[in-house]
Amino acid sequence: MIKQSDLIQKKNYSLDQKWSWWPLLPLYPYGQRPTLFQELIPNQIWSFEQLQGLYYVAVPVRLTVVKVPGGLMLVNPLPPTGELIRDLKILEDKYGPVSTIVLPTASGLEHKISLPALARAYPKAVLWICSGQWSFPLNFSVDLLGIPRSRTKTLQEDGFPHEDICSWFSLGPLDIGLGRFQEISCFHRPSNSLLVTDALVSINPTPPKLFDFDPTPLLFHARDKGDQLLLDTPENRQKGWLRLVLFASFLRPAKLTIPPLTEVLRNAFKPGLRNSKFHFGIFPFSWEQGWEESAKQLIGVGKSRIQVAPVLRRLVFPRARDSYIQWLDKINSLNSLRWLISAHYSAPIKFTLREVKSLSSKASSEPWVVNEGDWKFLDSLDGTLLKRGIVPSDPLSAFKD
Secondary structure (H helix, E strand, O other): OEOHHHHHHHOOOOHHHEOOOHHHOOOEOOOEOOOEEEEEEOOOEEEEEEEEEEOOEEEEEEEEEEEEOOEEEEEOOOOOOHHHHHHHHHHHHHHOOEEEEEEOEOOOHHHHOOHHHHHHHOOOOEEEEOOOOOOOOOOOOOOOOOOOHHHEEEOEOOEOOOOOOEEEEEEEEEEOOOOEEEEEEEEEOOOOEEEOOOOOEEOOOOOOHHHHOOOHHHHHHHOOOOOOOOOEOHHHHHHHHHHHHHHHHHOOOOOEEOOOHHHHHHHOOOOOOOOHHHHHHOOOOEEOOOHHHHHHHHHOOOOOOEEOOHHHHHHOOOOOHHHHHHHHHHHOOOOOOOEEEOOEOOOOEEOOHHHHHHHHHHHHHOOOOOOOHHHHHHHHHHHHHHHOOOOOOOOOHHHOO
16 A cells, blocks of 8 residues: 555656646646557557646546648647657657647637647647637737747638548537637548547546556545545545546535635644645545435446536536537538547547437437536536626627628
8 A cells, every 4th residue: 555655756757747838827737747648549549648637636638649641630739748749759750740730629728828839849730720719818819829820720711631531520619708619520530530629528437547647636535634644545546536527527516515724724734744745634625425426427337428528518508509419410420430539538439420319319308507416516607607797698699690
């Protein structure tokens, strides 16, 4: 059994995993980004995964590499650490150079913030970006964001890359107040794979391999009080993963409560926990009985569920169900569809027209706006944003003739 004191020495980060631009989007694991390199579809599609999150609520985010004529296409950029560039070189030596880099979303900050550095790493690649790019809190132009305009094209307006082997489908645009939500998915015909950013996810029922680099986020959230040590066991990894998923999906799940500050401080700063890696024992969470059932309902039993991520469904799509169904109708035309590869969580996932029709049927027949149980906090947040005029009541109004 490994105790928390051992975990500090368990992983020695190398310079190859350094990401110097992390202050632009200060998310865990900050300046050190271990990357998991995997083949998803033999000789066709590969994955580079890194963790991303707040207060150890960290989930995998993926850059997808696709074989295209004459080289490689990168979809959904990630920080190009030395480790990532080194592993990409293995693919370049076999399949040809990186010729195309695609940012298929208007709102995905975690991918947008990485694009300038990735573009500099591959100065001969053509960049394709979704229209309506925006940034927060200051809304900079494409040039000020560091995206080289001289070799940048806009999806739809300038066509699409590699249309000889790829089909492209737009979800949106929708007005979300601060800017535009739009995502353009890619169907790669040689592998029969649909590549999406946020539109659909399938959540791993067990912790992803990426946590093998450092399981601290899992062990941190597996505890019930701040004075408990971080013990690395399979049971704690599983427990921590399910709680992370609930956090990331609902922000404040129904079975999560915030204990009084006096209790939080009473359990903090105990021996063995007095360092920043373990947040000095400060653990402002308490889980009620029944949280495991909430996790099962979210992930599914037997096999993971393909779904719209709850945050996206409740905060972006609550008044735009028809737009989502129309996007599914476009996907329903892909007779050879076989795989789903999302920028988050599990991939590849079996995805055929049967699953597409099931998603469309559920979206059409079941309540779309849920305001009870785990959805209660998201419902309250959406209501507050709507009441204050931060998000529009008609997300399509800005794009109507």
